Amino acid sequence: MKKAIQFGAGNIGRGFIGALLAEAGYHVVFADVNEAVIDKINADGTYTVHVMDVTCREEKITNISGVNSTTDAVLEEITQAEVITTAVGLVVLPRIAPAIAKGITMRMERGITDCLNIIACENAIKASSQLKAAVYEILDEKGKAYADQYVGFPDCSVDRIVPPVKSENFIDVVVENYYEWNVEQASFKGEIPAIKGMNLADNLMAYIERKLFTLNTGHAITSYLGYLKGYHTVDESIGDEKIYETVKAAMQESGAGLIEKYGFDREAHMAYIEKIIGRFRNHYLEDDVARVGREPLRKLSATDRLVKPTMTAVGYGLPVEHLLIGIGAALHYDNAADQQSVELQAKIKENGVRAAFSEISGVTDAAILDKVVEKYDNIKAYL
Template sequence: MKKAIQFGAGNIGRGFIGALLEQAGYHVVFADVNDAVIDKINADKCYTVHVMDVECSEQKITNISGVNSTKPEMIDEMKDAEIITTAVGLVILPRIAPTIAKGITLRMESGVNEYLNIIACENAIKASSQLKDAVYASLDEKGKEYADKYVGFPDCSVDRIVPPVKSENFIDVVVENYYEWNVEEAAFKGEIPQIKGMNLAGNLMAYIERKLFTLNTGHAITSYLGFIKGYSTVDESIKDEKIYNIVKSAMTESGNGLIEKYGFDREAHLKYIDKIIGRFKNHYLQDDVARVGREPLRKLSATDRLVKPLMTAAGYGFPVDNLIIGIGAALNYDNEADAQSVELQAKIKEKGLKAAFSEISGVTDEKLLENVENAYREVKNLI
């Protein structure tokens, strides 16, 4: 039986990637540090994915098991796996890398000459490449030579909204119907697995930035503006006409940069923006603005969903007024339950807005910094 290992048994792992792998005929081993989830998976041997959208449906996921990712048996599970995927968050990847390296070493020492592909399904640019670097740091020279021959690390982009909705059965999960999983075709080792829902991509960076500059940009700005106005969820926020207008305009501005950079068809991309905003309106998801807005320091970094589209569009000479409003809203994100928000506000208080934002984002253009500072002070009056 084909085996896949899914590091991360959270909502994305169970509701998106793990479910697709199981539906493609794999026995999916969920690896996580949460013993309650792992024990429940092993006891029930199934869970339900509730697709909540214009049309609702249920998917029963049954060919599964679980393992604690810190235990020795985790290494043994990797010996005969064909594919490993992750949905753990970018900061956790370096922590699981030594475990993956041990699994690769075991395969080498056991004489396994089957190919293994490892795909980091994270909200980040080239997450698999970052994971590869961390794994190789834990391999000796023989291990690296073996991995070079038998282990692929295809990068990917992932897109599905999977909010933390509490179900009667706590391992059941609620998802939207829409999803995208684009995987770098050329980086696979051996025969490419046939997985329905996995799109093999040539120019992966175009897919990554289209998603980052559209879904992630719009999602974040909707949440930060909604948080300022006291809304609880994304769908509540996007129903507000002033927020809707700013968000759509910001997504259009970011789209101008994408169209210029990658040659996207303008009409098709504007339709893509409308489709994304339609997803924000899905009231079934009850997507918490604090969840979407969490970790603002990461979201304001140079390569992430706010500053990267700003600098790309501005670099081509396009207007970026609404992207700047979105950044101003993010800088106002003051949530005591979010450690990065607390750090952000402390940094602004200590250094002043412009210096703090420049340090976080890498932006040095004085005019942009002035405009961001103005947006930070005026955003509450604009909505």
């Protein structure tokens, strides 16, 4: 039977990629450090994905098992797998690289010439390439030559809202109906696996930035403004007319940059924006603004959802007033339970908004820095 390994048995791993792999006929091995989740997966051999949207349904996921990703048992699984996917978070990716490198070495030592494709399904640009770099740092020259021939690392973009909703069975998961999984076709090694729901893409960067500049940008700004206004969930926040108007305008500004960069059809992209905002209104998901807004240092970095769309639009001479409001709101994010938020506020207190933002984002354009400070100082006017 076909085997796939899903590193990360959290909500996204179970509710999105792992579920698609199981439905495509793979035996899915969930690899994680959470012993309670792994034990429950092995005991039950099944869980339920609750699709909560305009219409609701349940999907039973079967033919699964679990393994502790820090033990040698995961190496044997890697020797038998056709596909490896991840949903562990960008920070954790380098931590699973040693196991993957050891598994690749074992495949080489056993003379396995079946191809293995490893797809990092993270909320980041070129996550598979980043994982590949971490794996190749560990492989010796023979291992690298083997991987060059038999191991693919296709980059991808993923899009599905999977909030941490509690259910009676703690491995069941709640998801929205909508999802996208776009995978770079040219980077596969060997025969491309047939997985329903996986879209093979030629121009992956266009898909990545469309999602980053639209869903991620709008989601973040909704959350930061909602947090400042005392809302708890994304649907509550976007239900506020003033927040809605700011978020939509910011997404249109980021969209204008995308249209210039990739030649997207303007009408189609505006319709895509409306679809994304509609997803924010899904009250079934109860998506916590603190969850969506977490790790503000990462979200304010040069390549992420606030600064990159802003600077892309600036590069084409386009307006960015509402994107800058979003940045100003993010700089106000003060959550003692979020370590990056604590660090952010410490930087602002020590160096001031202008210097702190410039350090975090890499932005040196004086006019943009002035406007960020202005939006930060006047943030209450936008709430």
